[in-house]
Amino acid sequence: MEKFIFVAFLDVMLASLSMFQPVICSSNFIDQVALLHFKSAINIDLTNTIKGGNWTIEANFCEWIGVICSNRTQRVTTLNLLYMGLHGRLSPYLGNLSFLASLDLSNNSFYGRIPIEIGQLRRLKELILEINQFEGNIPPNLIQCQNLEVISLTVNRLMGGIPREFGTFPKLQLLYLDLNPLRGQIPSFLGNISTLQFISLCSANLTGSIPLTLFNSMKHEDLMPLELGSIVLSILELGLECSKDLPEERMAMKTIMVKLNKIKLSLP
Ligand SMILES: *[C@@H]1O[C@H](CO)[C@@H](O)[C@H](O)[C@H]1NC(C)=O
Ligand SMILES: *[C@@H]1O[C@H](CO)[C@@H](O)[C@H](O)[C@H]1NC(C)=O
Ligand SMILES: *[C@@H]1O[C@H](CO)[C@@H](O)[C@H](O)[C@H]1NC(C)=O
Ligand SMILES: *[C@@H]1O[C@H](CO)[C@@H](O)[C@H](O)[C@H]1NC(C)=O
Ligand SMILES: *[C@@H]1O[C@H](CO)[C@@H](O)[C@H](O)[C@H]1NC(C)=O
Ligand SMILES: *[C@@H]1O[C@H](CO)[C@@H](O)[C@H](O)[C@H]1NC(C)=O
Numbered sequence: 001m002e003k004f005i006f007v008a009f010l011d012v013m014l015a016s017l018s019m020f021q022p023v024i025c026s027s028n029f030i031d032q033v034a035l036l037h038f039k040s041a042i043n044i045d046l047t048n049t050i051k052g053g054n055w056t057i058e059a060n061f062c063e064w065i066g067v068i069c070s071n072r073t074q075r076v077t078t079l080n081l082l083y084m085g086l087h088g089r090l091s092p093y094l095g096n097l098s099f100l101a102s103l104d105l106s107n108n109s110f111y112g113r114i115p116i117e118i119g120q121l122r123r124l125k126e127l128i129l130e131i132n133q134f135e136g137n138i139p140p141n142l143i144q145c146q147n148l149e150v151i152s153l154t155v156n157r158l159m160g161g162i163p164r165e166f167g168t169f170p171k172l173q174l175l176y177l178d179l180n181p182l183r184g185q186i187p188s189f190l191g192n193i194s195t196l197q198f199i200s201l202c203s204a205n206l207t208g209s210i211p212l213t214l215f216n217s218m219k220h221e222d223l224m225p226l227e228l229g230s231i232v233l234s235i236l237e238l239g240l241e242c243s244k245d246l247p248e249e250r251m252a253m254k255t256i257m258v259k260l261n262k263i264k265l266s267l268p
Helices: 002-017 022-040 050-054 092-096 116-120 140-144 164-168 188-192 229-242 253-265
Strands: 042-045 067-069 076-080 086-089 102-104 109-113 126-128 133-137 150-152 157-159 174-176 198-200
Touching: 022 042, 022 076, 022 092, 042 050, 092 116, 116 140, 140 164, 164 188
Parallel strands: 076 102, 086 109, 102 126, 109 133, 126 150, 133 157, 150 174, 174 198
Antiparallel strands: 042 086, 067 076
């Protein structure tokens, strides 16, 4: 705590002298506070890494396990804590890590809602929260993270539909929502994401047919197998057929859609 006060005080001094890049100093402080809040919202740490002494204010937070900073700005750009046995809520203070580009908390036991404050992370490219126990709706304001390229929320307890706002992601390439108790139709607005290369909705409790618009924007060479429950294998076969090198050897989009619909109709 003493160190905090000291850093804050130093920061005020530097600011009043208006030199030595005071902005960077105070932003560093914001990142440290955010990470400490993230730490204190974790109530069980099975490997005892974060709670047990690696994340201490005696060390520079850029050297804490799972944290990567930009060398230039000394701001947190990556927070990767996979398979750590962490159990707790996700602190809304994460939204203050304004340089964060990659957040990967795969396979822990985070629960509660995905904090809407994540929507403040304008530089975020990857949001990977798969294999946790997040519940509630998928926050529609994630659309404010306009640089998002990868979203994986696979294996959680998320409910509701895919937010309509998601149709306007400018850079989204991969969207994984498998194994969530969502509900409703597979939304056609997903077809409006022109950068989308792969979408995975296995066991996501979505109904209806695959909207044709989903393929409108995909270029032939970008086409990846579209997973949908038990038809995955058939789709993979289709995928092989459409991944031929020569364009004239590839199947036309319309043919693929007809085949997909036949597979779907053949399901019990
Ligand atoms: C925390 O772990 C990282 C990676 O293993 C290590 O480089 C660092 O020195 C550790 N910090 C402390 C304070 O133990
Ligand atoms: C940051 O600095 C470290 C140590 O000086 C270096 O190993 C690393 O490659 C640098 N990272 C980048 C992205 O420049
Ligand atoms: C960081 O985020 C929290 C919660 O979202 C907020 O209350 C706090 O004022 C923010 N700012 C700083 C500088 O920590
Ligand atoms: C998740 O991690 C645990 C260990 O913490 C491991 O036993 C389990 O197999 C992992 N689950 C998946 C789906 O990878
Ligand atoms: C699946 O969605 C339907 C409505 O679309 C709902 O009635 C049902 O409870 C959902 N199932 C699960 C497991 O969430
Ligand atoms: C897709 O985008 C177009 C043009 O912005 C819009 O008119 C249309 O309603 C969108 N489709 C869906 C299903 O949201």
